[in-house]
Amino acid sequence: MTNTDDKTRAWQTLDRDLNRITRLEAATLYTSRPLVGVGISLVFVTLAALTALLLTGAEPGSLVVVIAAAFGAYMALNIGANDVANNMGPAVGAGALPMMGAIAIAAIFESAGALIAGGDVVSTISKGIIDPASLSNSTYFIWAMMSALLSAAIWVNIATWIGAPVSTTHSVVGGVMGAGIAAAGLSVVDWHQMSAIAASWVISPLLGGVFAAAMLAFIKWKVIYVEDKIAAARVWVPVLIGIMAAAFATYLALKGLKHLIHIDMPRALTIGGLTGIGCGLAAVPLIRRQSRGLENRNRSLKILFRLPLVISAALLSFAHGANDVANAVGPLAAVVYAQQTAGVSGQVAIPLWVMVIGALGISFGLVLFGPKLIAMVGNQITKLNPMRAYCVALSAAVTVIAASWLGLPVSSTHIAVGGIFGVGFFREWHAERRARQMQATRPPKVIAPEERKRRKLVRRSHFMTIVAAWVITVPAAAILSGICFALLSLLG
Structure with a gap:
């Protein structure tokens, strides 16, 4: 055996060892990646608590505010991780936005909505579920708000972990209800209001699904299933952009800007109508320019829907930040008010530093943990393209407007x-209808039950997981809140 052979084997052994080390390093980085998000989150929660300490350190009982600030920061992180996926998921799933672009847009517009239109005076998130006067003891009131905040955050965290988008508002409602019952008994709860919220579990997704399916059917009828698709798109896409602009202008007037200026429904509809007409007319030359040279095929239509879809996602994020930041900082503001005045109020002024904690927490939660839910909402329920995602975004705005008109929570x-879900189930129904029409002119084709199940366009496992999470959100948050209140009572 020559020295050359020995050196070759030595180098081969060294290469294998280096490859093992490289794979070990890669595996270590992969397994430690989730810990980075947790570490940054802990730093943010700690900074929120230190901020509260610095701003209230000279006041008696400031420790309670510091703990509440940590709970509020934790809740804001979870809102960003879970709730924002509903705004950005369709745009990402449709390919209109890359994941990082969606996260950047959402972080900017969520923060802007929270800080610009989040409001100086909001409800304490009791939402009419309990009467604050029933908790006349300020200490019990503080414990109730802290319990509601912590329990809602824990439940949203669990839902994010299992991959279920849930309502953070319902989570806080459940937390307030559970703490109220633990503090003052069942009589403290307004059960009429709770029954209306329970009804919304059915009304909300049903309205959203029906409207989204109806819009998709309209697009198929007027644009997709015509001989000259591009000519049809030049006529109808500006109209659809105008409808979207009208819907979002009305939505923002009613919801996103309601804390800056009070606008009633007739004025909001007027603003929406004028905005829609203007945007629709402005879109005519834009669509004509974009459609030049496009082939007469469905793939070409997707290009024309991308820009309005991106704009709708940004506007939804702004409105969401304006409204849902109160879920994180409303109870915290109530604790600050009660601690400073030793009183209880149904409405409180939110200090700027509290609002900043909520805005930054939503953005951090989105960046660190949001991609999981965004991918699930955008890709794993049903396959989306820009037309279908447009229907979902428009449905969200129009349904909220209709619900506000009818007074439905x-x-x-x-x-x-x-x-x-509405878009997915409509696609299933439409595909089966077309298959039956084709079979009427051809010999019937036998499809095995397993193959028929595989061809379903909505994943039933995600459907059942999400619906189950929706149903148990309020009771789960209520139970957790009752436990938290009991523990705080013992510690107090």
């Missing part, structure tokens, strides 16, 4: 996910 989360 609805969840934007349930509406958005219901819209995706």
Whole structure:
């Protein structure tokens, strides 16, 4: 055996050892990646608590505010991780936005909505579920708000972990109800209001699904299933953009900007109508320019829907930040108010530093943990393209407007996910209808039950998981809140 052979084997052994080390390093990085998000989250929660300490350190009982600030930061992180997926998921699933682009847009517009239109005065998130006067003891009131905040955050965290988009508003409602019952008994709860919220579990996704399916049917009828698709798109896409602009202008006037200026429904509809007409007319030359040279095929139509889909996702994020930041900081603001005044109020002023914690927490939660739910909402329930995702986004805005008109308490989360289900189930029905029409002119084709199940366009496992999570959100948060209140009572 020569020295050359010995050196060759030595190098081969060294290469194998280096490959093992490289694979070990790669595996270590992969397994430690989730810990990075947890570590950054802990740093953010700690900074939120330190901020509260610095701003309230000279006041008696500031420790309670510090703990509540940590709970509020934790809740804001979970809102960003779970709730924002409903706004960005369809655009990402349709390929209109890359994941990082969606996260950047959502983080900017969520923060802007929270800080610009989040409001100086909001409800304490009691939502009419309990009467604050029934908790006349300020200490019990503080414990109730802290319990509601912590229990809602824990439940949303669990839902995110199992991959279920849930309503953070319903989570907080459940937390307030559970803490109220633990503090003052069943009589403290307004059960009429609770029954209306329970009805919204069915009404929200049903309205969203029906409207999204109807819009998809209209697009198929007027644009997709015509001989000259591009000519039809030049006529109808500006109209659809105008409808979307009208819907979102009305939505933002009613919801996103309601804390800056009070606008009633007739004025909001007027604003929406004028905005829709203007945007529709402006879209005519844009669509004509974009459609030049496009082939007469469905793939070409997707290009024309991408820009309105991106804009709708940004507007949904702005409105969501304006409305749902209160879920994170409303109870915290109530604790700050009660601690400073030793009183209880149904409405409180939110300090700027509290609003900043909520806005930053939503953005951090989105960046660190949001991609999982965004991918699930956008890709794993049913396959989306820009036309279908447009129907979902428009459904979210129009359904909220209709619910506000009728005075129905609805969840934007349930509406958005219901819209995706509606699009998916409509696709299933339409595909089976076309298959039956084709079989009428051809010999019948026997399909095995397993193959028929595989061809379903909506994943039934995700459907059942999400519906189950929706149903148990309020009771689960209520039970957790009752436990938290009991523990705080013992520690107090």
